[in-house]
Amino acid sequence: MSAQIGVTGLAVMGANLARNLARNGFTVALHNRSVAKTDALLEKHSGDGEFIRTETLQELVDSLEKPRRVLIMVKAGGPVDSVIDQLVPLLEPGDIVIDGGNSHFQDTRRREAALAKKDLHFVGIGVSGGEEGALNGPSIMPGGSKESYAALGPLLEKISAHVDGKPCCAWIGTDGAGHFVKMVHNGIEYADMQVIGEAFDLLRSGAGIEPAEQAKIFTEWNQTELASFLIEITAEVLGHTDARTGKPFVDVVVDAAGQKGTGRWTVISALELGSPTSGIAESVFARALSSQAAQRAEAQEKLAGHEEKIAVGEGFVDDVRQALFASKLVSYAQGLDMLTGAAKEYSWDLRLDEIAGLWRGGCIIRAELLKDITKAYSAQEEPANLLFAPAFSEAIAGALPAWRRVVATAVQLGIPVPVFSSSLAYYDGLRRKRLPAALTQGLRDLFGAHTYHRVDDDGTFHTLWGEDKSEIVAEDTH
Numbered sequence: 028m029s030a031q032i033g034v035t036g037l038a039v040m041g042a043n044l045a046r047n048l049a050r051n052g053f054t055v056a057l058h059n060r061s062v063a064k065t066d067a068l069l070e071k072h073s074g075d076g077e078f079i080r081t082e083t084l085q086e087l088v089d090s091l092e093k094p095r096r097v098l099i100m101v102k103a104g105g106p107v108d109s110v111i112d113q114l115v116p117l118l119e120p121g122d123i124v125i126d127g128g129n130s131h132f133q134d135t136r137r138r139e140a141a142l143a144k145k146d147l148h149f150v151g152i153g154v155s156g157g158e159e160g161a162l163n164g165p166s167i168m169p170g171g172s173k174e175s176y177a178a179l180g181p182l183l184e185k186i187s188a189h190v191d192g193k194p195c196c197a198w199i200g201t202d203g204a205g206h207f208v209k210m211v212h213n214g215i216e217y218a219d220m221q222v223i224g225e226a227f228d229l230l231r232s233g234a235g236i237e238p239a240e241q242a243k244i245f246t247e248w249n250q251t252e253l254a255s256f257l258i259e260i261t262a263e264v265l266g267h268t269d270a271r272t273g274k275p276f277v278d279v280v281v282d283a284a285g286q287k288g289t290g291r292w293t294v295i296s297a298l299e300l301g302s303p304t305s306g307i308a309e310s311v312f313a314r315a316l317s318s319q320a321a322q323r324a325e326a327q328e329k330l331a332g333h334e335e336k337i338a339v340g341e342g343f344v345d346d347v348r349q350a351l352f353a354s355k356l357v358s359y360a361q362g363l364d365m366l367t368g369a370a371k372e373y374s375w376d377l378r379l380d381e382i383a384g385l386w387r388g389g390c391i392i393r394a395e396l397l398k399d400i401t402k403a404y405s406a407q408e409e410p411a412n413l414l415f416a417p418a419f420s421e422a423i424a425g426a427l428p429a430w431r432r433v434v435a436t437a438v439q440l441g442i443p444v445p446v447f448s449s450s451l452a453y454y455d456g457l458r459r460k461r462l463p464a465a466l467t468q469g470l471r472d473l474f475g476a477h478t479y480h481r482v483d484d485d486g487t488f489h490t491l492w493g494e495d496k497s498e499i500v501a502e503d504t505h
């Protein structure tokens with residue numbers, strides 16, 4: 028008997044994906060650097076399906092049908108390169124090496140190019156949904172060659188989550204496209220969590236609503252256009268009482284948010300692409316600020332607040348709901364716009380309707396909203412920005428008065444709402460007829476002769492600021 032796929036790296040993610048594959052009828056060859064993990068999996072879960080136990084990579088390779096499919100699920104970074112180096116001499120042209128870890132897309136591009144030279148396929152796949160998703164159906168974002176997807180896609184589609192009968196897995200694009208899209212997914216996840224946190228803070232500090240009461244509000248919100256996995260679990264976390272103290276659980280957790288790095292990667296990439304992904308950036312910075320414990324303690328003693336003691340009105344809770352929805356929409360719009368920029372930069376043919384569709388199930392940002400986003404990008408003429416799709420421009424227009432009220436109130440009360448407010452600034456910036464960027468260009472021309480364009484003439488100009496301030500035609504040094 029030979030296996031249809033081999034998995035090397037059997038920590039939580041690899042083990043659960045292997046089990047998911049076996050449960051779906053595939054024979055799976057198992058390998059881990061230390062054999063103990065392989066045996067532990069077999070001992071507990073051999074009933075899941077057909078497994079082949081191997082101790083070495085040679086045995087793993089020998090146990091696979093051709094073209095071979097080897098899924099690497101080891102720690103991201105150096106270990107992936109190390110496993111690839113050991114695997115490659117054992118493989119034959121046409122075999123497929125798959126990296127399902129959280130690798131940086133540029134590493135995936137590099138690995139894909141190196142293996143292509145040896146006639147091997149290298150496929151970076153983004154896998155979202157954590158351990159539970161890996162076992163029961165994740166959202167899967169595969170990159171690599173289209174040819175490799177023909178051999179690999181059917182397996183991945185079978186084990187992925189399904190929504191309305193459609194798999195949450197589709198070929199994303201060549202080389203690192205899958206890992207890039209997974210990275211942006213994680214960036215959106217950061218923003219999504221931050222806006223929920225801002226809503227929580229506003230309801231608590233602005234309206235005095237305790238966590239248990241808020242749990243009910245979030246449960247109600249989960250029946251609205253906000254319906255999503257993250258809103259659902261927010262209700263669960265806020266409704267939880269700490270067994271040791273009897274206090275709301277959220278009050279006994281240290282308010283310093285950690286990060287593993289994919290949000291930071293998204294922002295670095297956005298900066299490289301010149302993509303205005305302010306919501307995701309503010310979310311990453313908000314986590315960084317939350318972790319500056321010493322400075323925060325000192326600031327509480329040394330920095331004035333001058334908050335205004337205003338009482339919030341009756342409609343405040345619903346205003347926050349609308350502001351949350353509008354800010355969330357902007358975060359998605361920014362993330363998707365970043366994908367459009369990346370598609371141009373890296374020559375990927377990214378289909379935003381499919382990407383939104385495969386985020387509908389299995390992954391952390393799964394949300395009702397994604398159904399309408401899929402629809403918006405399936406339209407004959409794709410909107411240049413998600414916010415331009417009629418369903419969303421109308422939704423934002425409806426939420427706008429509440430959004431402005433909430434941001435203004437937060438500022439008066441001294442409650443930080445970096446994503447609520449930066450998303451509103453993005454929205455206003457996008458639709459503003461004249462931006463102060465004209466002044467920025469003027470300043471750049473004065474101190475650095477960086478030139479400018481005129482609103483009433485073609486060409487590039489420079490003013491002789493240090494001489495008679497006359498204008499000359501110049502080389503474009505924008």
Ligand code: NDP
Pocket residue numbers: 036037038039040041059060061064100101102103105106109110127128129130154155156157158
């Ligand atoms: P870990 O990231 O904790 O990695 C542990 C695995 O890597 C073990 O099987 C270990 O083998 C192996 N390993 C480490 N170094 C080497 C090496 N030099 N050579 C060979 N094998 C090595 O495992 P996870 O299951 O948590 O994650 C796997 C990947 O999936 C990571 O890229 C992670 O970022 C990604 N991911 C994780 C998610 C999660 O929720 N945990 C969600 C989505 C993606 P040994 O047992 O011998 O030490």
